[in-house]
Amino acid sequence: MSHSNIPRSRSARPSVLSMNIGSKAALYAAYMPYLTHGGIFLPTSKHYALGDEVFLMIQLMDDPAKYPVAGTVVWITPAGAQRNKAQGVGVQLAADETGKVVKQKIEQILAGHLNSSRPTHTL
DSSP: OOOTTSOOOTTSSOEEEEEEEOSHHHHHHHBOTTSTTOEEEEEOOSOOOTTOEEEEEEEETTOOOOEEEEEEEEEEEOTTOGGGOOOEEEEEEOSSHHHHHHHHHHHHHTTTTTTOOSOOSOO
């Protein structure tokens, strides 16, 4: 009896996404400060559903460290979105210690810019 036709659960293994943010402007455009634990927008053409669990490897500008952060897809911008918004997903960072560290590092880098009226990838 073959089990190859059994669909895999979405939660069986989270997708791994890697993101290297090289500038403050790119970080500002990708960061989602209005989410409870902070979030990040990742341009991607891969298809995700709201609630999908993902695992991020985030590198922030000149910091050589890559931060492994769990997250949940909470925003989807489809291809061909209005106002030429980039296709991709917004991921809310996990409320664990690594998620808190990444949120804090991002907000330190963006200090003084978070209340800007400049457009971002999501709003």
